[in-house]
Amino acid sequence: MTEAMRKILQQCRDNGDFDAVIDAVPYAGLLGIKLHAMDLQPTFILPANKDNIGNPMLPAIHGGVIAGCMETSAALHLLMTMESIALPKIIDFSIDYLRAGRLQDTFVSCQVWRQGSRVANVAINAWQTDPSEPIATARAHFLLVQE
Amino acid sequence: MSDQLTQRATRFVSVLPHCRVLNMTVEYADGEKVILKLPYSEAIIGNPDNGIVAGGSLTTLMDTACGTAAFNCFEDGEVCPTLDLRMDYHRAAKPGENLIGEARVVKRANSLVFTQGEVRQESDNVVVATCTANFMRIGLRLGSK
Numbered sequence: 001m002t003e004a005m006r007k008i009l010q011q012c013r014d015n016g017d018f019d020a021v022i023d024a025v026p027y028a029g030l031l032g033i034k035l036h037a038m039d040l041q042p043t044f045i046l047p048a049n050k051d052n053i054g055n056p057m058l059p060a061i062h063g064g065v066i067a068g069c070m071e072t073s074a075a076l077h078l079l080m081t082m083e084s085i086a087l088p089k090i091i092d093f094s095i096d097y098l099r100a101g102r103l104q105d106t107f108v109s110c111q112v113w114r115q116g117s118r119v120a121n122v123a124i125n126a127w128q129t130d131p132s133e134p135i136a137t138a139r140a141h142f143l144l145v146q147e
Numbered sequence: 148m149s150d151q152l153t154q155r156a157t158r159f160v161s162v163l164p165h166c167r168v169l170n171m172t173v174e175y176a177d178g179e180k181v182i183l184k185l186p187y188s189e190a191i192i193g194n195p196d197n198g199i200v201a202g203g204s205l206t207t208l209m210d211t212a213c214g215t216a217a218f219n220c221f222e223d224g225e226v227c228p229t230l231d232l233r234m235d236y237h238r239a240a241k242p243g244e245n246l247i248g249e250a251r252v253v254k255r256a257n258s259l260v261f262t263q264g265e266v267r268q269e270s271d272n273v274v275v276a277t278c279t280a281n282f283m284r285i286g287l288r289l290g291s292k
Contacts, residue, residue: 001196002195002196005195005196024195025192025193025194025195025201026189026190026191026192026193026195027190027191027192027193027200027201027203027204029190030168030190030191031203050164051164051165051168052164052165053163053164053165054163054164054165054166054210054211055163055226055228056162056163056164057226062163062164062165062166062207062210062211063207063210063214063228063229063232064165064203064204064206064207064208064209064210064211065165065203065207067203067206067207067210067232067234068201068202068203068204068206068207069203071201071202071203071206072193072201072203075193086196087193087194087196089236089239090202090234090236091235091236092233092234092235092236093202093206093233093234093236094231094232094233094234095206095231095232095233096230096231097228097229097230097231097232100228
């Protein structure tokens with residue numbers, strides 16, 4: 001890990017400056033992912049953005065953007081909630097699309113079901129107006145990278 | 148025939164705003180197969196330490212490739228929303244590599260289209276990820292080619 005990234009991660013853990021970590025990931029910036037709330041667990045927000053549209057007729061957010069946002073959120077979730085790891089590496093990712101993602105703010109939360117020494121299993125939900133009506137649900141495995 | 152289908156696939160992909168943001172292009176399309184290109188750019192980096200692209204950009208490449216293959220396998224072109232999609236990341240794509248996503252229709256059914264595909268590095272054809280995606284048929288035709 002570079003010294004710059006190590007410093008950003010350290011600040012994040014010391015001061016709770018999670019935005020700096022998200023800002024350090026170019027792809028998160030491309031989609032516009034931000035930390036929405038940090039209670040016991042982080043909730044991420046993908047603000048409505050015309051650049052993320054995949055179906056101009058509805059219009060709806062590109063399914064790949066929803067997946068990419070959920071996968072990135074899961075990696076950030078692991079980074080924020082675990083001690084002494086670097087950005088985890090994605091192994092596999094599976095998503096079920098439940099409803100069209102309209103052009104409005106989208107929220108993402110994650111649940112780490114199992115965290116071994118090498119691999120973490122994470123469940124991810126994305127919703128827009130009502131958390132009980134998710135637009136997509138996903139699961140992912142990450143390879144954990146020690147600092 | 149495949150020229151016409153490549154043109155139709157190009158029109159289909161070129162109106163998707165996020166694919167324009169990623170500069171994704173159609174390299175080839177026929178009634179079963181679609182090949183798309185995702186050029187490397189700094190904007191899609193997922194790990195700032197090493198310049199490796201985010202998995203999400205590959206997912207977007209394959210959702211688009213598989214969805215375009217599903218669209219193109221019908222005479223009139225049917226827009227089929229993604230029901231589900233799975234990516235397996237075999238290895239990190241080399242930083243700086245353009246990526247080629249190839250998708251194939253495996254089975255066309257009454258209500259569904261089943262597709263598979265993989266992502267390769269452009270320079271050496273090394274497979275970096277595989278994908279399986281299923282699409283719903285909702286009867287949304289975009290008109291003949």
